[in-house]
Amino acid sequence: MSRYLLRQLLGMIVLLLVTSFVIYASLFLAPGSPDALLFGAHTVSPALRAAVNRQYHLNDPFLQQYWYWLVNVLHGNFGTSITYRTPVALRLSAAAPVTAFLVIYSAILIIVSGVALGVLSALRPGKLDTLIMTATNIGTAVPTFVAGLILLAIFGVKLNWFPVYGAGAGFFDRLRHLTLPAVALAFWAVAYLTRVTRTSMREELQGDPVMTARSRGLSRRVVVQRHAFRNALIPIVTVAGLQVAGLIAGTVIVEQVFGLNGLGELLLTSVQDKDFATVQAVSLILVAAFIVVNTLVDITYTMLDPRIRLGANQS
Amino acid sequence: MTHLLEIDHLSVDLVTHRRYRKVLQDVSITVEKAEVVSLVGESGSGKSMTARSVLNLLPAQGKMSGNIAFEGQSLMDNTNKDWQRFRATKAAMIFQDPRASINPVHRIGDFLTEALVHNRDMDRHEALERAATILEQVGIDDAKRRLRQFPHELSGGMLQRVMIASVLLIEPQLILADEPTTALDVTTQADVIAILDDQRAQREMAMLFITHDLELAAAFSDRIAVMYAGYIVEVSTPAQLHARPLHPYTAALLRSRPLLHERTERLPQISGRPLSAFEAPPGCPFQDRCPYVQAQCSESLPPTQLINGSIVRCHRANELELASTASADAGTEGGQSRE
Numbered sequence: 333m334s335r336y337l338l339r340q341l342l343g344m345i346v347l348l349l350v351t352s353f354v355i356y357a358s359l360f361l362a363p364g365s366p367d368a369l370l371f372g373a374h375t376v377s378p379a380l381r382a383a384v385n386r387q388y389h390l391n392d393p394f395l396q397q398y399w400y401w402l403v404n405v406l407h408g409n410f411g412t413s414i415t416y417r418t419p420v421a422l423r424l425s426a427a428a429p430v431t432a433f434l435v436i437y438s439a440i441l442i443i444v445s446g447v448a449l450g451v452l453s454a455l456r457p458g459k460l461d462t463l464i465m466t467a468t469n470i471g472t473a474v475p476t477f478v479a480g481l482i483l484l485a486i487f488g489v490k491l492n493w494f495p496v497y498g499a500g501a502g503f504f505d506r507l508r509h510l511t512l513p514a515v516a517l518a519f520w521a522v523a524y525l526t527r528v529t530r531t532s533m534r535e536e537l538q539g540d541p542v543m544t545a546r547s548r549g550l551s552r553r554v555v556v557q558r559h560a561f562r563n564a565l566i567p568i569v570t571v572a573g574l575q576v577a578g579l580i581a582g583t584v585i586v587e588q589v590f591g592l593n594g595l596g597e598l599l600l601t602s603v604q605d606k607d608f609a610t611v612q613a614v615s616l617i618l619v620a621a622f623i624v625v626n627t628l629v630d631i632t633y634t635m636l637d638p639r640i641r642l643g644a645n646q647s
Numbered sequence: 648m649t650h651l652l653e654i655d656h657l658s659v660d661l662v663t664h665r666r667y668r669k670v671l672q673d674v675s676i677t678v679e680k681a682e683v684v685s686l687v688g689e690s691g692s693g694k695s696m697t698a699r700s701v702l703n704l705l706p707a708q709g710k711m712s713g714n715i716a717f718e719g720q721s722l723m724d725n726t727n728k729d730w731q732r733f734r735a736t737k738a739a740m741i742f743q744d745p746r747a748s749i750n751p752v753h754r755i756g757d758f759l760t761e762a763l764v765h766n767r768d769m770d771r772h773e774a775l776e777r778a779a780t781i782l783e784q785v786g787i788d789d790a791k792r793r794l795r796q797f798p799h800e801l802s803g804g805m806l807q808r809v810m811i812a813s814v815l816l817i818e819p820q821l822i823l824a825d826e827p828t829t830a831l832d833v834t835t836q837a838d839v840i841a842i843l844d845d846q847r848a849q850r851e852m853a854m855l856f857i858t859h860d861l862e863l864a865a866a867f868s869d870r871i872a873v874m875y876a877g878y879i880v881e882v883s884t885p886a887q888l889h890a891r892p893l894h895p896y897t898a899a900l901l902r903s904r905p906l907l908h909e910r911t912e913r914l915p916q917i918s919g920r921p922l923s924a925f926e927a928p929p930g931c932p933f934q935d936r937c938p939y940v941q942a943q944c945s946e947s948l949p950p951t952q953l954i955n956g957s958i959v960r961c962h963r964a965n966e967l968e969l970a971s972t973a974s975a976d977a978g979t980e981g982g983q984s985r986e
Contacts, residue, residue, distance in 0.1 A: 540747040541747075541751075543704060543742070545761075547702055547704055547740045548739065548766075548813070549731045549732065549762065549766055550735075550765055552727075554765050558761070562753075563752055636752065638752060638799070639797070
């Protein structure tokens with residue numbers, strides 16, 4: 333078990349290194365260069381240009397530049413924003429909490445309501461099931477930005493229950509400000525997870541282990557919890573993990589719709605400003621979060637399915 | 648005299664492709680205390696559904712009619728709670744494929760003790776102690792370690808012993824064994840059957856044993872019921888069944904076995920294909936494949952008759968003289984009739 337964990341963590345670190353390289357290299361290949369951006373249309377003396385190049389290590393070989401960047405990033409130094417002349421880390425520390433709050437809030441909404449609705453739907457065939465399935469049909473068809481605009485129009489503008497702009501300060505104010513964005517972000521994911529949960533539960537309820545449990549005279553509660561739900565969790569965790577990881581990318585859109593100064597918003601403006609250091613830093617953080625979530629899902633599997641643990645020991 | 652289990656004119660309908668279809672027709676059979684009754688027949692003949700009906704474990708929307716009584720008490724008006732209590736104390740089932748039926752995510756110890764812990768509020772440690780004792784009785788060494796293992800760490804034969812142990816732990820009066828060795832290697836089949844029968848006999852439990860293996864059924868049952876297309880066509884003792892089968896289907900089944908002491912170029916087969924109950928024509932369900940078919944066979948369903956202590960459902964049971972081996976009637980294609 334611990335060997336399996338170690339292997340997962342090692343794999344995660346290697347993957348993080350590879351992605352950091354890809355992120356760094358892809359910006360290197362992108363059109364425009366830092367010095368062109370800095371000087372714009374101004375003509376500058378070769379001495380000044382050389383000084384700037386030296387300061388940013390722009391003349392060093394590519395791999396060496398990557399190495400400088402990596403070492404700095406590992407020390408928490410993401411460089412200085414070329415456009416704003418402020419440390420990138422400072423801008424990140426302002427934006428990251430908003431996005432993190434939004435993602436966690438939305439993830440909780442997705443997992444709790446998706447699993448609850450799916451289980452309910454599987455256990456109560458008939459009207460309730462039909463109602464939930466109709467709702468999820470609509471839900472899966474609504475893109476996040478449409479859901480966001482509709483929620484804004486109804487609960488923000490018309491009913492005036494929630495603020496339409498900004499991230500708020502302090503926990504409860506932030507909760508209120510981020511409710512509509514989190515719901516918008518969760519919308520189709522809840523619908524999808526509900527369907528997966530329902531299918532998975534249905535399958536387990538008709539499966540052999542449930543039949544065995546029923547034949548032993550176990551109560552419906554024990555059969556549903558210990559056998560049907562427990563076994564259905566494996567596909568549920570897979571899909572939930574993918575969706576939570578997907579939320580990290582989804583925040584880019586929602587932050588635009590709701591005017592939130594999160595990482596997605598920061599990424600978008602930095603790309604427009606050709607702010608290399610910031611784009612690199614934000615991309616790296618988003619990708620790292622994605623990888624960490626996936627690793628957590630993998631580790632959860634081993635707790636859910638003992639057969640995976642054996643596979644790790646044998647190899 | 649009350650029987651331990653009495654199935655009386657049981658019919659079962661299941662939904663397939665959105666419509667009800669018959670899978671059991673007018674099935675009547677009894678099992679006495681400590682008795683072993685085998686249900687033998689081809690796939691789809693209704694043997695498993697008969698056993699599942701006893702525990703009310705039919706697939707969704709399945710319908711039962713007729714009567715099932717246990718110790719003289721009808722089970723047909725049971726509430727869900729009554730069924731739970733019945734399954735928890737009176738009758739327990741051994742399933743065909745332990746690899747599929749034992750939940751792969753729980754430890755062997757949890758599988759064995761969950762019924763005791765949840766149904767009888769037994770202390771977990773006490774339940775584990777008891778499980779270890781029974782595991783040793785069914786021939787599993789190192790029981791304490793096995794209890795902590797997961798199903799995938801055990802072989803198929805081991806797992807089926809675990810399944811048997813889980814039934815013994817419930818201490819039911821009736822074991823329903825649904826082809827308990829079909830999924831196992833031939834070499835482990837004999838061991839598993841021997842252990843099952845031995846432990847059952849020690850505890851004086853009755854058993855309804857489902858198999859398609861006539862030899863196996865004959866080896867350790869008190870009576871054998873032969874099923875075809877959802878009907879029971881013959882009920883007899885193993886000795887009598889082999890010496891003088893009364894139903895043409897039973898005789899044909901017996902003749903199509905390979906024999907150890909005789910060389911056969913080609914085993915006799917039963918022409919046509921096995922039918923499900925809902926496909927059976929009016930009249931005798933076996934008429935299309937029967938070498939002795941007459942006009943009356945398609946006109947009416949043969950009633951059950953009692954001949955020399957055996958029960959048979961054939962219009963011509965009294966007049967036919969059937970043989971159980973191919974050589975006995977070689978040359979007279981399909982046996983003789985007295986006419």
